Amino acid sequence: MKMTGRRWMTALGLMLMTAACAAEDAPQSDKPTEEIALIKRDRTPVTEFTPEDIEETVDKLANAINRSGLEPIQMVVLLKHLSTFFEPIATGANRAMGELEAVGNVLGPTTQMVMDDGTTSQSLQNQQIANAIEDGAQGIGISPYDSLNEVSIRKAVESKLHVVTFDTDLKDSGRTLYVGAIQKEAGAKAAQALLDSKIGGLPPPPGTVVLHGDTSAQWYDGSQRTFGAMDALGKTGYTVQVVQAAFVNGQEDFDVGQLKSLIMSADPPVVGMIGMFNISYRCVMAAEAAGRPDMPIVTFDFDPKTVEYMQKERIKATIVQRQYYEGYLVPYILYGIEHIGLEATKEILRPLMVDENKMPDEHRVNIGVDVVPQDKFDEYNDFLDQIGSIQ
Incomplete structure (x- = not known):
């Protein structure tokens, strides 16, 4: 299988990509325009597999953040590990953090459940949550190991951090939102x-x-x-x-x-x-x-x-499961919560969210799934290649 695009993975973390950004939207802020770094997204190429509803939602969120006057925030995105299934998630998260000029990293262990020093993936993730709290992070995105990370997430929430789960949910942990497939x-x-x-x-x-x-x-x-x-x-x-x-x-x-x-x-x-x-x-x-x-x-x-x-x-x-978009959405959501508030962010996300009138306690952003028939394999593979999302 052909593999193109840059890989940004390392054993225990990913280097954060940053890029100077500009935008057409005029900022609503007291600061001079030249002092405000604005978001400019590079939209995903339009194909039969491009989720236009997700792309349009991120556009609206980026525009709302720009109008608020973008200020960098510190965040961390924690994965179960950095290979195979999670590679596209890491790609999306890195790209979004680069567009946002975020301070922080995308982190995760190797594919081993137990490290050479006896540390488990779960305990490493709990330590990374504790580090984020101590370092003054303003938001955490995490793909948790179910209840094994619930106590640590609760501590983050008690420390006034917004936590967004993805791939795996922990709705009773106090997390703010879940992003992924239902x-x-x-x-x-x-x-x-x-x-x-x-x-x-x-x-x-x-x-x-x-x-x-x-x-x-x-x-x-x-x-x-x-x-x-x-x-x-x-x-x-x-x-x-x-x-x-x-x-x-x-x-x-x-x-x-x-x-x-x-x-x-x-x-x-x-x-x-x-x-x-x-x-x-x-x-x-x-x-x-x-x-x-x-x-x-x-x-x-x-x-x-x-x-x-x-x-x-x-x-x-x-x-x-559209892993790339799981990773890509999380930094934008964390930025939105910090800059325009949780309710305004949820209002922009509303078209993607599970009906909160029927399930008021769910707070889930449903990014859907792609059904890829065998006869569409080549086209889908090309789409993943374009967004740098091939595993």
């Missing part, structure tokens, strides 16, 4: 793609659909995505069986073995599969191991192995 909706879209005769397509029921997912209470977002697919399929007459995905390093063979065993023993026979996470490609490996290379499969994310199987036409469609 996982139950995303799971339903995966089921719809598998059922769609133009994308996946299944023989009529009876038949079993296997979900490589997670139904545990420990991972709210993962289980919500899985339940979304289960609910959508439950109305169709197919039998649904879930294989609990194994993420621990070294468990790929075990994971594939679980899936293979179910494919070979299910009654009624397995007619399709959905991989709910970035290790979705294991569904293809299991189907081939079970002698079912023709199995219709829908996956999540754009992992390099998933891309490889899409090129081989073994995956009918993949659901991509």
Whole structure:
């Protein structure tokens, strides 16, 4: 797979890109115009995959910040790690912080869950939150490890910092907003793609659909995505069986073995599969191991192995979570909260937010997902290449 664009990753952090910016909007401030650095965005190229609603919302937010008289603020964006799935998030966050001339960094550990010195990724992230508080940060963006980071986030909120979660939510932590996909909706879209005769397509029921997912209470977002697919399929007459995905390093063979065993023993026979996470490609490996290379499969994310199987036409469609936009939105939201206030920022974000009349305590910015059929793979890959978002 072709890889273009600059990579800004390091083992424990990313260098902040900064750029002198200007804007056409006249600033509403007592300071002379020449003393105020204004935002000028480079909009994403328009393609069939460009989310125009997100682009227009960021334009409005940037214009409102400019009118307030832009003053740099200090922030930090914390990722679970800096590789694979999180690379596009880091790219987007760095780009936005550069446009905003933010003071701070995008940080995260390596892909190891346990560092050489015994530090876990979770404890490192908690330490980074504590450092941000001590250093006087005015905002934190974080992809948390569920409840393992809840206490640290609460401490940040108690210190008057606004915290925006992304990728994984912790709505009971006191965080200000969540940015990302609404996982139950995303799971339903995966089921719809598998059922769609133009994308996946299944023989009529009876038949079993296997979900490589997670139904545990420990991972709210993962289980919500899985339940979304289960609910959508439950109305169709197919039998649904879930294989609990194994993420621990070294468990790929075990994971594939679980899936293979179910494919070979299910009654009624397995007619399709959905991989709910970035290790979705294991569904293809299991189907081939079970002698079912023709199995219709829908996956999540754009992992390099998933891309490889899409090129081989073994995956009918993949659901991509727009990681680049997760990273890109967070710094703009933190700036907006600081400069124009939380309510004004939420009002600009309103077209993207979950209906707060129905769910007043949610405070979630829904950036949606992309459903990428196999026959649109090249076009989508080109779109990611243009925004520097290929993993």
